Amino acid sequence: MNKNWRWLPAGIVPAVIVAASVSGTAVAEAQPQLPAKTAQELLEFVATGSDEAYSGTVEQESNLGLPDIGMATPPGGTSSSDPTSMALELLTGEHTARVFVDGPDRARVQVLDELAERDVIVNENEIWSYDSRANEARHVVLPDKDAVKAELETKLQENAAKHPELQDLPRTPAELAETFLAKIDPDTAVTVSGTSRVADRSAYELLLTPEDPSTLIGSISVSVDSETGVPLGVAVQAKGQEDAAFEAGFSDVDFAAPDAGLFEFTPPAGATVTEAPTADELETELKAKTEGKTGENTQSLPAGSPEKPTVVGEGWSTIVELPIGSAGLMGLKPGSDPDAGMGEIMEIEPGMDPEDIAGAQAMLDQALTEVDGGRALQTALASVLITDDGRVLVGAVGIDQLIAASQQ
Amino acid sequence: MLSEITVLFRRLRTWAMIGALALIPVLIAVVVRVSSDGSGSGRGPAFLNSITQNGLFVSLTALTVAIPLFLPLTIGVVAGDTIAGEANLGTLRYLLVAPAGRIRLLLVKYAGAALFCFVATLTVVVTGGIIGALLFPVGPVTLLSGDTVGIAGYFVRLLLLALYVTVSLLGLSAIGLFISTLTTIPVGAMAATAALAAVAQILGALPQLEWLHPWLFTNYWLGFADLLREPIVWTSFADNALLQAGYIAVFGTLAYGRFSTKDILS
Numbered sequence: 274m275n276k277n278w279r280w281l282p283a284g285i286v287p288a289v290i291v292a293a294s295v296s297g298t299a300v301a302e303a304q305p306q307l308p309a310k311t312a313q314e315l316l317e318f319v320a321t322g323s324d325e326a327y328s329g330t331v332e333q334e335s336n337l338g339l340p341d342i343g344m345a346t347p348p349g350g351t352s353s354s355d356p357t358s359m360a361l362e363l364l365t366g367e368h369t370a371r372v373f374v375d376g377p378d379r380a381r382v383q384v385l386d387e388l389a390e391r392d393v394i395v396n397e398n399e400i401w402s403y404d405s406r407a408n409e410a411r412h413v414v415l416p417d418k419d420a421v422k423a424e425l426e427t428k429l430q431e432n433a434a435k436h437p438e439l440q441d442l443p444r445t446p447a448e449l450a451e452t453f454l455a456k457i458d459p460d461t462a463v464t465v466s467g468t469s470r471v472a473d474r475s476a477y478e479l480l481l482t483p484e485d486p487s488t489l490i491g492s493i494s495v496s497v498d499s500e501t502g503v504p505l506g507v508a509v510q511a512k513g514q515e516d517a518a519f520e521a522g523f524s525d526v527d528f529a530a531p532d533a534g535l536f537e538f539t540p541p542a543g544a545t546v547t548e549a550p551t552a553d554e555l556e557t558e559l560k561a562k563t564e565g566k567t568g569e570n571t572q573s574l575p576a577g578s579p580e581k582p583t584v585v586g587e588g589w590s591t592i593v594e595l596p597i598g599s600a601g602l603m604g605l606k607p608g609s610d611p612d613a614g615m616g617e618i619m620e621i622e623p624g625m626d627p628e629d630i631a632g633a634q635a636m637l638d639q640a641l642t643e644v645d646g647g648r649a650l651q652t653a654l655a656s657v658l659i660t661d662d663g664r665v666l667v668g669a670v671g672i673d674q675l676i677a678a679s680q681q
Numbered sequence: 682m683l684s685e686i687t688v689l690f691r692r693l694r695t696w697a698m699i700g701a702l703a704l705i706p707v708l709i710a711v712v713v714r715v716s717s718d719g720s721g722s723g724r725g726p727a728f729l730n731s732i733t734q735n736g737l738f739v740s741l742t743a744l745t746v747a748i749p750l751f752l753p754l755t756i757g758v759v760a761g762d763t764i765a766g767e768a769n770l771g772t773l774r775y776l777l778v779a780p781a782g783r784i785r786l787l788l789v790k791y792a793g794a795a796l797f798c799f800v801a802t803l804t805v806v807v808t809g810g811i812i813g814a815l816l817f818p819v820g821p822v823t824l825l826s827g828d829t830v831g832i833a834g835y836f837v838r839l840l841l842l843a844l845y846v847t848v849s850l851l852g853l854s855a856i857g858l859f860i861s862t863l864t865t866i867p868v869g870a871m872a873a874t875a876a877l878a879a880v881a882q883i884l885g886a887l888p889q890l891e892w893l894h895p896w897l898f899t900n901y902w903l904g905f906a907d908l909l910r911e912p913i914v915w916t917s918f919a920d921n922a923l924l925q926a927g928y929i930a931v932f933g934t935l936a937y938g939r940f941s942t943k944d945i946l947s
Binding site for chain 1: 823914916934937
């Protein structure tokens with residue numbers, strides 16, 4: 274008796290599953306047909322989209338050629354609370370976040386980590402951030418928006434006589450779009466390159482292509498929702514790299530007003546709450562700091578140092594040069610002794626395991642390469658050069674150009 | 682069906698495994714209680730630091746600890762034993778002499794394993810809640826998003842959590858059932874199932890194999906945290922269910938193919 278047909282389902286089921294998953298991705302690729310728009314029209318459309326309310330999930334992925342900083346911090350670690358390493362961590366690797374937006378004044382972003390979450394909640398003039406791993410909340414009160422606007426307006430009126438060109442500040446979306454286009458026109462080609470589907474919605478693709486041969490940035494494309502004008506995705510292409518160097522976009526989006534309760538945040542019991550200083554307090558603090566000790570060991574970046582960063586070049590190949598001493602300020606030790614590293618890029622806290630610090634340090638040391646006159650970090654989109662005399666040069670150009678700029 | 686379940690839950694081994702699972706939260710709670718001196722070191726599994734402030738977190742910590750190793754191990758034992766155990770005892774052919782049919786036997790065995798998944802998970806969650814409430818203060822629970830929910834809301838989420846973990850383990854149960862049809866030595870099937878769970882998790886930890894990750898049955902195991910966000914992220918629940926359904930379909934049909942064609946000699 275032949276019983277082999279009983280194996281049939283076991284062969285069919287995997288085939289069906291594979292077919293279903295393949296056809297699922299193929300359907301999503303189809304390009305929608307949309308009425309044509311010029312770049313100017315599309316930009317105006319984006320500017321009008323800022324009042325929309327929506328919520329959705331954003332997926333972000335980057336291929337910068339940097340070591341994954343997320344791997345250096347232990348799962349239970351706490352170093353992510355300081356802004357520099359958090360920004361670095363968010364720039365490398367992959368992340369999923371949920372975004373809730375209700376007009377220009379209220380928004381909430383949730384970065385979904387494994388067994389943890391980081392939240393930023395903006396509600397009118399209050400900003401809360403919360404890190405579930407460290408159970409820390411941070412609260413910032415912004416100056417009242419209308420008051421600031423009124424103040425700016427009066428200042429503008431006062432100075433109108435002296436600077437007549439200030440009257441031409443863009444006010445409407447159309448003017449904004451025009452100004453933006455005029456500003457970036459000389460070295461950037463702005464086109465509407467076509468349409469695409471993002472998060473099951475049809476979108477226009479706005480493509481910015483630098484015409485500057487020396488920059489590392491190949492092109493930047495922005496997907497704009499065809500119905501609301503809300504940007505649904507951004508992709509930055511590096512020259513000579515097939516995959517996008519940085520990519521972020523909605524994987525699903527819902528244009529319904531999110532629950533208002535989401536924007537109300539009360540820090541949970543037991544959380545460490547830090548009140549950020551208001552603008553006035555910050556100013557006095559900064560003054561005290563600069564008077565007390567200029568130069569070395571100041572925690573903040575060159576704001577407190579006597580020299581201002583200089584800017585070399587313009588447009589896409591702009592290089593920012595931080596003056597002598599800034600490397601030390603940031604905790605970078607110039608020179609090529611074995612001790613040199615990025616000590617304070619990851620804020621070292623007393624509670625941290627020395628092994629973790631050493632591990633992260635070694636990883637960053639590995640990323641830095643020895644070059645003529647300093648040490649450099651090359652990523653797909655930007656380069657950083659730390660010269661032996663302690664200057665830091667940053668730009669979206671190759672390392673050789675940074676070296677040339679440093680020797681001028 | 683009913684008799685199968687009573688047999689499963691009348692076994693000493695089943696109760697020993699449930700007891701061992703119940704021991705996890707108890708152990709965690711007692712250790713934290715004894716060593717608690719108010720200093721959160723920031724190390725160890727997620728939620729561990731929150732226990733001293735709120736005893737309800739014992740369930741979560743225990744679940745995080747149990748998912749990678751203890752739960753797959755016990756599921757491996759139960760699922761691996763389903764067919765091979767009967768074969769080993771020599772009772773399989775008597776079961777098939779009755780006009781029950783092989784498909785029905787497979788289904789009943791699988792249902793029993795699935796029920797065990799739920800009971801095992803629920804055990805961890807419930808004992809965690811009880812021991813936590815006994816040893817630590819209990820209050821409104823802070824979610825990952827920083828919002829708080831009341832105790833009633835928290836228990837709804839815990840129930841969902843137990844459901845999520847149960848669903849997560851269904852794929853593994855199906856694999857165990859299939860392996861169990863291949864052999865007459867239950868220990869081999871148990872070990873193979875538990876080892877597969879470990880292998881899948883190791884593969885899931887390697888960033889070089891990223892393309893493979895969405896296909897691993899362990900991929901969403903720690904996704905239960907999505908139920909602790911405000912609002913709840915349902916996508917991982919749905920993705921997980923779909924993935925596990927795929928595993929059940931593939932290994933269920935494989936088990937059927939094997940079991941319905943093989944000659945039962947014992």
